[in-house]
Amino acid sequence: MIDPKLLREQPERVARNLALRGAGFDSVAYAELEARRKHWQVHTEKLRAERNKLSREIGLAAREGGDVDALKRQAEKATSGLSDADLELKSVLASLRKIELDLPNLLDEAVPNGADESANRELKRWGEPRPAGPDIKDHAALGEALGQMDFAAAARLSGARYTVLTGELATLHRALIQFMLELHVREHGYTEAYVPFIVNSESLLGTGQLPKFEQDLFRIESERSGYLVPTGEVPLTNLAAGQTVNEAALPLKFTAHTPCFRSEAGAYGKDTRGMLRQHQFEKVELVQITHPDHSASALEELARHAEIVLERLELPYRRMALCSGDTGFASSMTYDLEVWLPGQNAYREISSCSNCKDFQARRMGARFKGKDARGYVHTLNGSGIAAGRALIAVLENHQQPDGSIVIPEVLRPWMGGADRISA
Numbered sequence: 001m002i003d004p005k006l007l008r009e010q011p012e013r014v015a016r017n018l019a020l021r022g023a024g025f026d027s028v029a030y031a032e033l034e035a036r037r038k039h040w041q042v043h044t045e046k047l048r049a050e051r052n053k054l055s056r057e058i059g060l061a062a063r064e065g066g067d068v069d070a071l072k073r074q075a076e077k078a079t080s081g082l083s084d085a086d087l088e089l090k091s092v093l094a095s096l097r098k099i100e101l102d103l104p105n106l107l108d109e110a111v112p113n114g115a116d117e118s119a120n121r122e123l124k125r126w127g128e129p130r131p132a133g134p135d136i137k138d139h140a141a142l143g144e145a146l147g148q149m150d151f152a153a154a155a156r157l158s159g160a161r162y163t164v165l166t167g168e169l170a171t172l173h174r175a176l177i178q179f180m181l182e183l184h185v186r187e188h189g190y191t192e193a194y195v196p197f198i199v200n201s202e203s204l205l206g207t208g209q210l211p212k213f214e215q216d217l218f219r220i221e222s223e224r225s226g227y228l229v230p231t232g233e234v235p236l237t238n239l240a241a242g243q244t245v246n247e248a249a250l251p252l253k254f255t256a257h258t259p260c261f262r263s264e265a266g267a268y269g270k271d272t273r274g275m276l277r278q279h280q281f282e283k284v285e286l287v288q289i290t291h292p293d294h295s296a297s298a299l300e301e302l303a304r305h306a307e308i309v310l311e312r313l314e315l316p317y318r319r320m321a322l323c324s325g326d327t328g329f330a331s332s333m334t335y336d337l338e339v340w341l342p343g344q345n346a347y348r349e350i351s352s353c354s355n356c357k358d359f360q361a362r363r364m365g366a367r368f369k370g371k372d373a374r375g376y377v378h379t380l381n382g383s384g385i386a387a388g389r390a391l392i393a394v395l396e397n398h399q400q401p402d403g404s405i406v407i408p409e410v411l412r413p414w415m416g417g418a419d420r421i422s423a
Contacts, residue, residue, distance in 0.1 A: 001100045001362050017106045020324035033096050040089040047082040105359040107324055108333040114323030127316030129340040138343030139392040140274035145403050146423050161279045168421045175414035176387045177257050180284040180309055184384055188305045190255035195235035198226040203238045206364030208330035218261045228261035232285030233381040240289045240366035247370030252289040275388050286384040295355050295378035303335045303353040306384045312410045315393045316340040318347055332357045343396040350389045353382030
């Protein structure tokens with residue numbers, strides 16, 4: 001969340017920044033609540049001091065054989081008043097907390113201004129996009145022609161927006177995950193983690209999915225309630241929750257393969273064909289926990305790590321700087337990597353790499369300490385990359401006229417040495 005000190009002392013600055021992403025901040029209402037908080041906090045402290053003083057006087061009078069009845073009546077009155085004041089203070093604090101949790105992150109000064117994705121700024125391209133044409137098929141047609149991608153079976157099992165992969169396509173999907181994990185651990189210096197796929201509400205609150213985006217989550221209703229992870233970012237970033245990390249240990253770099261579950265509540269009717277937008281998909285996540293001075297360079301590094309995956313898979317892509325209106329709730333600055341899909345004749349997002357600065361750290365209480373400084377860490381996350389969309393991109397970019405798929409060389413060790421998939 002945003003530093004409450006900024007909300008109190010620089011409300012106009014906060015309001016101007018949030019307006020760039022179409023969010024509002026009622027600084028008057030916040031200031032009124034702050035004034036009430038100060039009043040009730042002072043009042044409770046005064047009543048608590050009075051009650052404690054009376055308690056001491058009652059003890060002294062009792063030891064000396066004096067009359068304690070009058071003092072007890074005063075103490076009861078102070079205790080009752082303290083209880084009422086404490087309830088008022090808790091109510092005001094809850095109202096302030098709700099405002100603070102509902103506000104998105106402040107945008108970095110480098111974020112381009114714009115209302116929607118049309119204002120996103122292209123920063124670089126890599127590779128030569130394969131032109132679309134009458135002989136180019138999309139991944140759904142290719143997968144079904146191979147007899148290894150079955151949407152009808154998935155619909156019978158679970159409903160819409162699910163996929164069954166079999167045979168070599170299922171192996172290819174697994175090979176992508178293995179390749180990405182090995183690359184990030186062996187070459188990029190991340191620590192691999194195996195994390196729970198069910199998380200509690202506190203974890204989702206910490207990374208910003210709750211309370212605002214509950215409709216996009218799959219909630220488990222049982223004796224032990226929880227949520228299916230919407231992204232590996234949640235459990236990985238929360239490894240720092242409530243912790244104070246020694247400055248010398250930073251940065252912490254984690255990677256993990258997780259399934260991800262999203263209800264896609266706001267995506268009705270979008271990308272209904274194929275595997276582009278699913279309720280269940282696999283992802284290799286990258287998370288960095290850094291010193292505040294180093295998060296800007298860490299964002300560049302993290303995005304580059306995701307780009308290397310695409311380059312090794314020989315997939316053309318471009319890097320986009322998201323504009324103010326397209327930047328996510330918890331992010332201060334985001335790069336999207338968009339892979340070329342000839343079956344759609346378009347670039348499509350395959351990885352989002354975000355610097356959340358201290359926004360998530362404040363929500364989850366993640367701090368650092370050193371000889372000369374202490375404070376909140378900065379958190380970064382990115383897809384390194386989404387396995388399902390990587391599969392789509394490999395199928396469409398490496399398709400052959402006979403319907404076969406050439407397997408990128410880096411994946412062949414996990415494919416038994418095979419160089420292509422054929423019907």
